[in-house]
Amino acid sequence: MSGIIVALIGMVVFALGYRYYSKFVAERIFRLDPNYVTPAHRYKDGVDFVPTNKFVLWGHHFTSVAGAAPILGPAIAVYWGWLPAFLWVILGTVFAAGVHDFGTLVLSVRNKGQSVGTLAHRLIGQRAKILFLFIILILVLMVNAVFAWVISNLFISYPASVLPVFVQIPLAIWIGYAAYKRSKKMLIPSLLALGVMYLTAIIASRVDFLQIDLVSYFGGEGAAGLFGLGATSSAFLIWIIVLMVYVYIASTLPVWKLLQPRDFINSHQLVVGLGILYLGLLFLNPEMTAPITNANPDTPWLPLLFITIACGAISGFHGLVSSGTSSKQLNKETDARFVGYFGAVGEGILALVSIIAVATFFANSDEFFATYSSFTDANGAGLGVFIEGAANLASGIAIPPDIATTIVSIIVVSFAATTLDTSVRLMRYIIAELGVEYKVPALTKTHVATTVAVVSSAALVLLPEGPKGFGSGGYQLWPLFGTANQLLAGISLLLIAVWLRRQGRNYAVVLIPMIFLMFMTLYAMFQQVIFEWSWFGTGSNTLLFVLGAIIFVFAVWIILTAFSVLTESKNTTIDDEDRK
């Protein structure tokens, strides 16, 4: 089957979902009211609460939610064949992610623009808030570990990407300075920054000594490295330490100095990346050479598929963005459908191209099975295959493969690095908040909280032993990242259901995805924790066992809370207090 046809089918389903399903949800379930005074107008302050044009808000919302995760998940999940991944991405986006992102936006708009965490406290109670904090803590810890591994792995596999990625840092600081201190127009500096980065990429791809290849400095893969470790292990160790030092500094700087301008360059990279991939797809018209389904997987697709692809099908992180910033800037309530639902569709489109890039890369299915020989291999190799596959698509618009590989790896690393920066920052806030909650004043200090965040993340990424030795097993944490993310989405869906129920509306559209997600999460964690990671499991691993068990308990907790809240007597109907 041609890759273009697969992309077209996906787009058509997304379009139908937006046209009909989101309309149904907007009119019949959420009952959006164009005359409702949104928080952006009611609390207008020119800073957080600013009424914003819906297209502009969508652009901002989309660039905030899209990152490396919707690329990595689908690239791994193609292990079960491209069809299951494809179906989960399109159906998940239409029926779960769309409703979730849209719903959290509406929920927050109807509740003074408050974030999901605050709403959990208000709608369910104090326990829900603590549960929420802990789940986010686990989620950001996973994000830190997984993305630190992703970046180190890419630096080792694609040494040409190192220099351009580090060039991005001073460029970002310069843009931040230009934008703030002189409030210049952004177009020219951004294009310049992008040009310099890609020029560095082209030069580094062709000039060997500009490629910072730590493994070869140690004398190749077999050679000995630091502290009696092998060369690859030492390379992982060094990169992870460098990254941790970097995020420590980056996450304690003011947002506008580095994080925001980096985000800013990344949103250009997102457009460039999506453009290159879809144009390449159009001109190359490759066949889907990966098998439709994998007949003999060593790990069954049910339930792991649903946690391997989190971002791209449904992701709890979007709820944080929807309710944290976008809801405070919504001009009219009816715009929520476009911003929320279409934001999820945007991420679906990114996940879709990731599946296509991987599935069209191989010459035939034998080659596919050689790379994706087991689920563990798929976890380790997925991202690399995506980069090669994306470079293959880019050859459709005459970009040489070595340069395309470097550019795509830079795009993925930049996304991952910004995510890392944001999540260390978030973790610092949460640790400080827990410090207040449990009266440990030391934890509220910026540097103490950051140190705790950075050291625990570094420990987590260094502990799992992978096939290439010390530090190379960070990808084993990926299923845990997926589950934590799905749990967060579960809580948000629960909040929307509670709110709808109290309004006396039909809440099945959120309840069904919630039950589905919770069931899959519980099932997956039960299976992984008992049969895989426990001391009598096939891949016994204490660390993963403990983390998995914690997530399992949280999932049970959410389900019990959901059950008790949703079955309490119906007399608790509360009016929309903002409607007055």
Added chain:
Amino acid sequence: MLEKIKLLIDYYEEVLSMPHRQEIARELRNEDDVFLLLLYSEMIGIPNPVYYYTLELYPYMIEKFHDWHLRMGMEKSPLSGIRCC
């Protein structure tokens, strides 16, 4: 055609400059808050020798003060000295 490109560039500037504008506004607002606090420190019990003069600014700040307490999550004015609502 040229019009459309212009619109596109405007859209682009708008999307990307939004968070930046927000940060600038936030810094300015924080400075303003500190400034107001200095001017009206008397109201929260910190002696201020120039209070008599700063009081002349009272009519100009009522509206700002109203925005401030709404922003801080207080529906009504928390200070009896300032009656904005």
